[in-house]
Amino acid sequence: MDKEPTFFDFAAEVGLTKHLGGLGATEELIELCHIGEGKYVLDVGCGAGVTPCFIAKRYGCRVVGVDISEGMIERSKERAKREGVADRVEFRVADAQDLPFEDDLFDAVITESVTAFPEDKQRAVNEYARVTKPGGYIGLNESTWLKVPPPPEVVAWASQEVGASVKPLTSDAWAGLLEGAALREVIVRTYEINTQNEARGVLRRYGCRGMLGVLGRILSLYARSPAYRRFVKEVREGGLTPENLDEYFGYGLYVGRK
Amino acid sequence: MISDDLLAILACPACKVKVELVKDTWLVCTNDECRRKYPIRDGIPIMLIEEGDKYVDVAVEDLGTP
Numbered sequence: 499m500d501k502e503p504t505f506f507d508f509a510a511e512v513g514l515t516k517h518l519g520g521l522g523a524t525e526e527l528i529e530l531c532h533i534g535e536g537k538y539v540l541d542v543g544c545g546a547g548v549t550p551c552f553i554a555k556r557y558g559c560r561v562v563g564v565d566i567s568e569g570m571i572e573r574s575k576e577r578a579k580r581e582g583v584a585d586r587v588e589f590r591v592a593d594a595q596d597l598p599f600e601d602d603l604f605d606a607v608i609t610e611s612v613t614a615f616p617e618d619k620q621r622a623v624n625e626y627a628r629v630t631k632p633g634g635y636i637g638l639n640e641s642t643w644l645k646v647p648p649p650p651e652v653v654a655w656a657s658q659e660v661g662a663s664v665k666p667l668t669s670d671a672w673a674g675l676l677e678g679a680a681l682r683e684v685i686v687r688t689y690e691i692n693t694q695n696e697a698r699g700v701l702r703r704y705g706c707r708g709m710l711g712v713l714g715r716i717l718s719l720y721a722r723s724p725a726y727r728r729f730v731k732e733v734r735e736g737g738l739t740p741e742n743l744d745e746y747f748g749y750g751l752y753v754g755r756k
Numbered sequence: 757m758i759s760d761d762l763l764a765i766l767a768c769p770a771c772k773v774k775v776e777l778v779k780d781t782w783l784v785c786t787n788d789e790c791r792r793k794y795p796i797r798d799g800i801p802i803m804l805i806e807e808g809d810k811y812v813d814v815a816v817e818d819l820g821t822p
Binding site: 562564566568571572575588589590591592593596597598599600601603 | 759762765766767768769770772774775794797798799800801802803804805
């Protein structure tokens with residue numbers, strides 16, 4: 499029998515991936531990593547390819563996107579073609595902890611809601627640093643405990659919202675990973691989350707037409723997959739957003755220089 | 757089709773030695789000690805160590821369509 503599908507299998511199927519802070523956070527990360535024309539950028543855990551295509555389109559950069567899921571990479575390739583950037587965006591299936599690139603290649607390596615997932619986060623960050631050119635930037639947007647220990651209802655909400663296997667860290671621990679990879683000029687910016695803004699962010703990231711496509715795929719998946727119907731039921735039973743959420747859970751931008 | 761630019765920078769995720777394109781559908785690690793081979797399925801190179809492990813003992817000439 500096949501394994502029970504995960505949160506990310508569903509996300510790949512419907513072509514919807516997101517990270518906290520939405521497009522605004524992406525733009526801020528791009529600025530902090532000095533990404534601009536002519537830069538060579540790696541997006542680790544690129545999901546459905548939204549950020550690589552955005553960077554290629556707006557800044558004219560060459561971008562490589564990697565994701566551990568073959569389904570996500572298929573979506574990414576479709577998107578690059580649709581957005582007319584297939585000539586400067588390439589995708590590979592790869593694990594953040596074992597990147598398939600030579601040393602000192604990229605001007606910037608970014609991740610959005612990705613490094614909170616691998617078992618060995620330091621190994622992943624060391625890999626980001628290895629493939630970055632000396633003087634280049636490594637930028638993370640990752641879910642963050644603003645206060646510890648988080649109460650159980652907040653932990654439950656976070657795993658449902660961001661993915662069941664998410665393991666957020668405190669901002670000190672995230673910064674520690676960058677320092678552990680011998681990065682310098684470390685910048686830390688943490689933010690509370692605002693659930694209304696998150697919904698707006700998804701709409702801005704995908705646009706109205708994009709969202710209609712996503713909704714169509716969600717309906718079709720709901721109609722044909724009993725596993726997805728179970729997942730939706732679990733989410734509905736999970737209840738409302740905890741009142742004290744923003745006190746404990748948020749996201750942070752963490753940037754270091756090689 | 758995999759671009760020459762990207763092929764030039766691709767390395768084996770396990771040993772980080774260069775890979776070479778074989779039969780248009782495989783990326784084979786050029787390190788004799790490693791010998792991992794990564795399939796290109798539907799135009800997507802699968803550069804995962806566990807995928808490469810599966811074909812360590814398969815000779816290059818015996819590699820089929822992924």
